[in-house]
């Protein structure tokens with residue numbers, strides 16, 4: 001039985017994830033954490049991580065970047081492995097995650113779907129082969145998403161930089177009066193309706209265009225991916241893990 005704490009339990013992803021955990025016989029939902037109250041849930045809830053009395057095998061976090069200190073302090077104090085799916089962290093917060101991973105196992109991915117992680121591999125291969133092509137990333141999400149660009153778009157841009165180190169991110173180009181340079185990747189965020197999540201990477205060359213695209217069709221794929229990450233993580237020693245580690 002894998003005992004799980006969910007941070008962000010009342011959010012859109014938290015609701016899908018807690019339902020998923022409650023429906024599996026080999027998983028136990030120890031408690032959920034969220035600053036807002038929710039009635040009629042079938043599990044114990046707390047408003048802050050540090051109020052939790054129970055022990056768990058792993059924490060899964062789909063919340064907001066501002067809860068990081070609370071989550072890390074609880075995970076470090078109780079030596080509990082932590083799966084971080086939340087996006088929107090600044091560099092200072094990313095450094096804190098990396099530092100904490102020297103003491104406990106941390107799995108961190110801005111996208112828990114299998115498909116996006118295959119897309120990242122394909123994009124790296126295309127960036128390597130398509131010399132001189134202009135690369136642009138377009139991400140589309142629902143109108144409730146609070147961070148932009150998406151964590152996945154940033155992850156894709158970072159993976160392109162591994163292949164093309166001179167590349168710089170250019171967010172939106174609003175107000176710019178200069179033509180595109182060859183060393184930039186444009187990143188564009190669309191928000192509307194109930195779009196679950198789309199990432200489209202465009203390679204535009206002379207007289208030809210290649211597009212590599214992923215469309216999430218439900219939030220279940222992210223919830224199930226985070227549970228797979230949790231199962232993987234509880235068997236690891238302290239360290240920083242991502243989808244590549246799990247899939248290889």
Ligand SMILES: NC(=O)C1=CN([C@@H]2O[C@H](COP(=O)(O)OP(=O)(O)OC[C@H]3O[C@@H](n4cnc5c(N)ncnc54)[C@H](O)[C@@H]3O)[C@@H](O)[C@H]2O)C=CC1
Pocket residue numbers: 007008009010011012013014033034035036061062063064065066067084085086087088109110111112113147151222
């Ligand atoms: N890695 C992945 O595969 C995925 C990551 N995400 C990320 O997970 C996070 C949560 O997504 P959703 O459930 O759609 O968001 P949501 O807004 O519906 O839920 C956020 C949850 O965090 C809690 N929270 C705590 N402190 C907060 C604060 N200061 N401001 C706002 N909320 C606060 C809310 O109470 C709520 O329970 C986002 O960062 C999102 O980008 C979402 C889907 C997939």
Ligand SMILES: O=C(O)C1=N[C@H](C(=O)O)C[C@H](O)C1
Pocket residue numbers: 087110111141145149150151152153196197198
């Ligand atoms: O907020 C969301 O919904 C999503 N967020 C993640 C991101 O920022 O990349 C992953 C997914 O696309 C859904």
